[in-house]
Amino acid sequence: MTRAVAGVRGERDRIYLPYLLPALLIYTVLFVAPAVVTIWYSFTDWAGLGTEPRYTGLANYRRMLTDTVFLTAFRNTLILVVIGGALVFGLTFLSMVVLREMRGRAFVRSMLFVPSILSPIAIGTAIGFLLNPDGALNRLLRDAGLRSLARPWLGPDLIFKCIIAALVWIATGFYVAIMMSRVDAIPEELYETARLAGANRLEQFRHITFPLSRDALATGAVLWVIGAVKTFEIVIAFTGTAGTPPIQARSAAVQQYLSVTGGVSGTPQLGSAAAIGVVMFLLTAVLVVALRRLLRSEAVEL
Amino acid sequence: MQGSIRTRTASAVIAVAVITALLVGACGTKEKGGSKNAAHKTISYWSSWRVGEPQQKIFADAIAAYQQSSGVTVDVRWLGRDYPNAVKNAGAVGKAPDVYDSASDHISDFRTHGLVADLSGMTATAVPNESAKIGDVLPASVQKASSDDAGLAMIPYTLISSGIWYDAATHPEWADSPPATFDDLLASAQKIKAAGRPPFAQDGTVNGYNAYWIYWLLMRYGGPGTLAALGKSPDGWEAPAVLSAAKDVERLVKAGVFEPDYMATKYPAAQNQWAGRQEDLIINGTWLSSETAPQQASGFQARMFQFPAVTGGKNSVEVGALGWSVNPKSPNLDAAKSFLAFLMKKEYMGRISSEALNISSRSDVPAPSILLSAQKAIIGATSVQVTDDGASNLYSGWWNDVFLPLDDQLFSGKITAEEFVSTGKSKTAAYH
Numbered sequence: 001m002t003r004a005v006a007g008v009r010g011e012r013d014r015i016y017l018p019y020l021l022p023a024l025l026i027y028t029v030l031f032v033a034p035a036v037v038t039i040w041y042s043f044t045d046w047a048g049l050g051t052e053p054r055y056t057g058l059a060n061y062r063r064m065l066t067d068t069v070f071l072t073a074f075r076n077t078l079i080l081v082v083i084g085g086a087l088v089f090g091l092t093f094l095s096m097v098v099l100r101e102m103r104g105r106a107f108v109r110s111m112l113f114v115p116s117i118l119s120p121i122a123i124g125t126a127i128g129f130l131l132n133p134d135g136a137l138n139r140l141l142r143d144a145g146l147r148s149l150a151r152p153w154l155g156p157d158l159i160f161k162c163i164i165a166a167l168v169w170i171a172t173g174f175y176v177a178i179m180m181s182r183v184d185a186i187p188e189e190l191y192e193t194a195r196l197a198g199a200n201r202l203e204q205f206r207h208i209t210f211p212l213s214r215d216a217l218a219t220g221a222v223l224w225v226i227g228a229v230k231t232f233e234i235v236i237a238f239t240g241t242a243g244t245p246p247i248q249a250r251s252a253a254v255q256q257y258l259s260v261t262g263g264v265s266g267t268p269q270l271g272s273a274a275a276i277g278v279v280m281f282l283l284t285a286v287l288v289v290a291l292r293r294l295l296r297s298e299a300v301e302l
Numbered sequence: 303m304q305g306s307i308r309t310r311t312a313s314a315v316i317a318v319a320v321i322t323a324l325l326v327g328a329c330g331t332k333e334k335g336g337s338k339n340a341a342h343k344t345i346s347y348w349s350s351w352r353v354g355e356p357q358q359k360i361f362a363d364a365i366a367a368y369q370q371s372s373g374v375t376v377d378v379r380w381l382g383r384d385y386p387n388a389v390k391n392a393g394a395v396g397k398a399p400d401v402y403d404s405a406s407d408h409i410s411d412f413r414t415h416g417l418v419a420d421l422s423g424m425t426a427t428a429v430p431n432e433s434a435k436i437g438d439v440l441p442a443s444v445q446k447a448s449s450d451d452a453g454l455a456m457i458p459y460t461l462i463s464s465g466i467w468y469d470a471a472t473h474p475e476w477a478d479s480p481p482a483t484f485d486d487l488l489a490s491a492q493k494i495k496a497a498g499r500p501p502f503a504q505d506g507t508v509n510g511y512n513a514y515w516i517y518w519l520l521m522r523y524g525g526p527g528t529l530a531a532l533g534k535s536p537d538g539w540e541a542p543a544v545l546s547a548a549k550d551v552e553r554l555v556k557a558g559v560f561e562p563d564y565m566a567t568k569y570p571a572a573q574n575q576w577a578g579r580q581e582d583l584i585i586n587g588t589w590l591s592s593e594t595a596p597q598q599a600s601g602f603q604a605r606m607f608q609f610p611a612v613t614g615g616k617n618s619v620e621v622g623a624l625g626w627s628v629n630p631k632s633p634n635l636d637a638a639k640s641f642l643a644f645l646m647k648k649e650y651m652g653r654i655s656s657e658a659l660n661i662s663s664r665s666d667v668p669a670p671s672i673l674l675s676a677q678k679a680i681i682g683a684t685s686v687q688v689t690d691d692g693a694s695n696l697y698s699g700w701w702n703d704v705f706l707p708l709d710d711q712l713f714s715g716k717i718t719a720e721e722f723v724s725t726g727k728s729k730t731a732a733y734h
Contacts, residue, residue, distance in 0.1 A: 049394030050415035069703040132571045133563035152566030154507055242569045243508035247707045258702050266698020267411045
């Protein structure tokens with residue numbers, strides 16, 4: 001009997017194979033092979049197609065460990081992932097408490113989502129208008145008698161904080177949309193029962209909303225990590241492309257971009273760009289695995 | 303049944319392979335040139351200009367005329383500013399165009415990719431229907447800016463320089479006698495400041511623009527090569543010129559001659575403010591007037607003067623060039639060169655000045671009045687350097703990760719000149 005099952009299973013597995021093959025082949029050619037090649041290039045010094053890569057072993061990686069510019073970019077990326085993430089999900093939870101019963105919540109949700117669909121180029125233009133030393137924000141502060149609060153927002157000292165704020169502003173609506181679609185599926189009776197038992201909104205969130213949307217949170221958090229590690233265009237929107245972003249504002253992806261392009265007029269350093277890519281991939285993988293473990297829970301059947 | 307699945311799988315595999323091959327093939331570029339029919343040659347030209355830009359119109363007219371007179375077909379692609387990657391990638395698979403646009407700050411990158419033919423011999427080529435040879439109409443300074451150690455890397459058509467811009471309607475006195483020394487410049491700035499206006503506009507979020515100051519002061523104190531030496535090795539930082547230049551940047555910053563919070567001003571706000579007469583001066587490239595044209599106040603007369611001298615210093619002129627390079631592996635080298643000689647005709651180079659409003663590379667074509675002084679300086683130059691002394695191009699990683707961030711610290715007043723030199727030296731040592 002067991003053997004028979006095994007036989008059938010073996011046959012079934014063999015039938016899968018030909019169906020799987022085309023997809024596997026495309027995936028291998030278009031993804032696995034370039035990824036392997038990238039790893040190989042991360043061990044070289046290479047100026048791009050048409051030049052010979054020179055094998056340099058671990059030099060690109062060793063360099064990253066001592067290069068204060070890369071380490072700053074890497075630290076900035078971690079700050080974006082962790083602090084940015086805490087702010088995004090903090091605001092998302094707050095929305096989950098407030099928006100569930102709010103009037104006009106569909107409208108508010110749509111409004112929150114709008115920043116996610118704006119083009120970074122439009123945002124970049126608006127930033128100059130808003131945050132320049134004599135931009136709209138500082139003028140508003142001065143007119144309101146709050147001159148002391150006016151700041152050089154885009155100067156090297158503040159620009160990264162402004163970038164975090166913008167990233168949170170852009171991303172929150174997206175995660176609110178994901179989480180609220182889960183919250184909407186929670187039966188109203190649970191909240192009614194809770195209210196009858198005397199639970200306030202926060203308690204309802206803690207005992208009903210949060211546990212019942214944990215699986216969506218796990219998905220959202222993973223999406224956030226993957227997106228935040230790659231943070232790129234918002235930095236460019238803030239700093240523009242006429243120069244190179246100040247070190248204080250660089251993320252790992254921006255540093256990789258500078259290596260790929262050589263800056264405004266330079267020779268590409270694709271070997272170190274590949275190494276940065278590998279490190280970013282590893283960072284994402286480690287964080288995603290850690291998050292999955294942290295947020296692992298049995299999906300609650302309703 | 304299984305057999306039929308296998309057959310289908312095989313077909314699917316073949317189909318995928320064929321599609322992949324087609325896709326990969328489509329990514330490449332069509333092989334051009336090498337036509338066996340000598341009577342009808344085709345050369346390919348990839349341009350940095352987009353359809354509709356003044357330069358594109360000029361070159362398109364030249365191409366049409368060249369095709370008619372020579373019988374050679376020019377297969378042109380107007381690729382826009384991202385063309386270097388297209389050229390390099392095509393070069394990697396042996397399909398680079400015969401002729402492509404280059405610039406003095408791109409020569410070393412194209413050279414690394416083996417895409418630069420030596421055009422030194424072309425200086426002896428006559429411009430079609432003219433008595434002049436190409437070498438006669440290109441000033442020595444311009445030829446130098448278009449060359450590297452391996453020879454003339456491109457035939458230039460437009461010149462770029464940088465200096466200090468002002469509005470001649472507000473400051474007519476500078477048209478004939480601009481500030482002669484850096485001290486004079488600072489004194490003029492102080493005078494404007496005393497009158498209640500910030501003298502200088504600076505888009506401080508563009509680190510490359512901030513670096514104009516240290517770059518020019520390094521050229522003035524140490525001459526061409528002083529800045530490039532900083533990127534080459536830590537020893538370059540020991541030249542006394544470096545500290546002198548840094549001290550003058552420090553003096554400039556301490557004088558408070560820029561608009562408030564200049565380090566937080568996002569491009570192009572400051573240059574537009576200058577065009578609106580909020581500030582009187584700005585350091586920038588020769589393109590600034592055309593870039594700010596729509597923002598210029600009525601009656602505004604943008605003019606540029608050379609960066610002033612320093613006592614006992616050097617007087618070089620910046621010469622950057624846009625030009626055409628030839629692929630050394632081109633099967634149509636002769637046709638490519640004859641095409642370039644044709645493009646150098648006064649008819650087309652004149653339009654670079656009159657229509658594109660740029661400085662033409664030909665010394666016998668007067669620049670637009672706005673840039674006349676820059677052209678005069680270039681033609682009369684005895685010593686020249688390329689933009690950024692070539693450092694941004696030769697040592698781009700160092701430039702972006704070490705020099706520009708450090709200069710921003712000096713330029714924002716966070717570090718002293720002495721700290722700039724000592725940190726620069728140690729960071730350059732760590733970088734290499």
